Amino acid sequence: MKRIAIGGLLCVVGLAGPAAAADLRTKAPVVSAPAWSWSGGYAGIHGGYGWGSADQTFHPANTVFAPSGSGFDQDIDGGLFGLQIGYNWQIGNLVFGLETTTAWTSIEGKDASLFGAFPDAAYKTEIDNLSTFTPRLGIASGPWLLYGKAGIAYGEVKTTLSDGSLYFREKNDHVGWTAGVGLEYALAPNWILGVEYNYVDLGDQRYGGAVATGIAADLKQDVTVSTVLGRLSYKFGAGGNPLTAALLGPQTPGGNWNGFYLGVLGGYAWGETDLADAGSADHDIDGGVFGGHLGFLTQFGNNWVLGTELAISGGDVKGNFSDGFTTLESKLTWFGTVTARLGYAIGPWLVYGKGGTAFGEVKQSLFDPVASFQQSEQHIGWTIGGGVEYAWGNWLVGVEYNYIDLGDQTYGGFATPDIYYTSFKNDITVSTVLARLSYKFGAPEPVVAKY
Template sequence: MKRIVLAATASLVLASAAHSADLGVQRVAVPAAIIAQSYDWTGFYIGAHAGYGWGRSSYGFNTNGHYNHLPGDRFSHSTGGFVGGGQLGYNWQSGNFVFGLEGSLTWSDVRRANVISPFFPTSDTFTSSVGWFGTVTPRIGFAASNWLLYAKGGLAFGQVRTRIQDTNDFTAASSTRLGWTVGLGAEYAINQNWSVGLEANYYDFGSLRVNQESSLLVGGGPAGVFSDHNVKTTMWSALARVNYRFSTGGGAVSARY
């Protein structure tokens, strides 16, 4: 009987000691998973842009007209000025790749007035401008979290104006031209709705033919003197942009410990 009592007592003592030892050990909590939300560029957006445009107007004369010497004569001059407008588009993201379509419309003060003629420098001047232009461009980009790098290219159209004048008469034309554009850009998402970016673009508005039907006296009416020439208009732009995104896709959720 004594042996049974002693054995039970020893068991209780050992159990109590073990429990006391457990109480002395500091428990370490298992860290919870940290949820990281990756930005998703999917959705419609609308925005504004502003910057500087510069380009070149190149004249090629088809005849020995009133404002040049011989067929094949050529002359070009630079243009430049402020540009600003708006854009509307949609992005769709798959993995790190972003595909989109964007349309834009831009008011332009890209121009150069009263450039002295190389053919008749004492009397003739050249003036040209781009009054406005628009684009419709597919885009493809690579997204790294809140950053998006992209390339774009597609349709460009715009109002091209040209005028050659001497002391008595002038020839002028204004036409909406159809051409093409390519560009590169970078965009940073400030939050789920707002983003800012920079963009550089090249535009080619093709060649506008100006012939005798455009020749007038300075005071109005047919001049009776003619010019048959083409004016090719090309342009660059450097733009700062801001966009508001109406909706975003469900961002990919990742967990780390």
């Protein structure tokens, strides 16, 4: 927060005679009200407590680790600590922003004596990490900001079943949604203190595979969590991040590339599957994709442009392998990315690179003359890419290439009918070439709220 003091003390005693000086009064200093704007970037830390449930549904063909009913609900709780980074844009008392968070957690639950055939068996669920990408919308009143947020949540969940010599463990990526509310208070000069509640639904995932020779586990787990967090952030102010300013130059008010944008994208994707424990069943995948994106750009030093973006796409990206008896098909049903962008502007042209987190859902289907197996799993990995955009007024037209590594996930469980079970890993990589059309809302001059 920048404070400006304007003082006025008129001293004319030495310029006038003693009689005139006697009639003069000394004016008190006039100090302008300190001003605070929520516009700008920020980064910080958060920590708190999370609690929720992991709802388990077991396949009826389970012969071990099978509860007396079809499933059970497991309570989970624990601490979490993480980082947040975001950008706010204030118009009057309304504050709109984008924020990404990541946290390491000790949220877990453990239950024993749940399985009739194995009364000493233990079941454990652990959330290793939890991340979100959310738009925020708030109402500011002086140094106070009350806001709501909602968006994408993703995390890694580990499931462990054990009973003496029998042991099964699987770690899966979950992608779902989150919604929450928070209250922040602006401390002088740049610190922001806050509290926040979030509800996170990580969705359900299937866990399954071999436990021992001739024995398999097959279950579905749906994870939901609530969190209460304390937050501390540093806001970089009107001058921007000092490190960014030192590297890229000062922020450029009114620059052509400043502001929020959203748009559509479409193109072609191709890649390959790397299957482990499935023989030589690797195969290529390809197909068309179509989706949307939203983001925010800030221009520095007239030419450098820094930003963040969320993109989501769906399509018909698939491929298969067949040995004449069994056919294995892989289909990328949807995928998304959360990325940082850094570009260089030359007039209406912008050349940029990008990199960050990628996530998506892959459906595996296995068919043979006697049975079939289908499973959809969510993958979380990374992406890197680059593109060129042309600004035509508020419209941005561009082309972009991305390389996406969605990492590996385990697929397994009983076939239909349940005459056998299967278990294998699939590592998916994809390249995309996309055409993009975006509308940029511009960057109005910062609005200052006084208090």
